[in-house]
Amino acid sequence: MAKSAIASLTPEASSDQINTGLKADYRKSMSKSLSDILAATYRLTVKSHIYHWNVVGPIFKPIHELTEEHYNELFGATDIIAERIRALGHLAPVSLDIAKSFAPTASDVDQASAHDMVADLIKDHEQTVRDMRKAAGEAAENEDNVTEDMLTERLNFHEKALWMLRSVVAS
Helix, strand or coil: HHHHHHHHCCCCCCCCCCCCCCCHHHHHHHHHHHHHHHHHHHHHHHHHHHHHHHHCCCCCCHHHHHHHHHHHHHHHHHHHHHHHHCCCCCCCCCCHHHHHCCCCHHHHHCCCHHCCCCCCCCCCCCCHHHHHHHHHHHHHCCHHHHHHHHHHHHHHHCCCCCHHHHHCCCC
């Protein structure tokens, strides 16, 4: 994850009074982790959409269809992740001015092969999986079953996406 792009997504505490059995410092830390995951999810949504529109070559159709499935799923996930941040007592990120930093440039896309696009998506999915796995472990340690379950479900999607992306470009 590009840390500079995520810095402005630091969650701020809401005025809600929370007494659910999760400590305030944990909720703050997890909200930050989830904000980073939310940024990564947006990044993957944007890249999947851009590659969906711009992929060319003999494997156009499978990549075009797969990226469409992925960006629809990823966009839905952004709402789930943001709502969990709110449930933990923090504001969901309110500034996505950095979204343009998520997207590849026009020259990057124009020069990228279908395999390059898939490799880029694989790299981002793998980083997101590592970050989610770490956050899920922290949720488990703090008996935050809801966050752990949400992350487990998201991990399932990302690991399946990785399998499918690798399969499309396999020799």
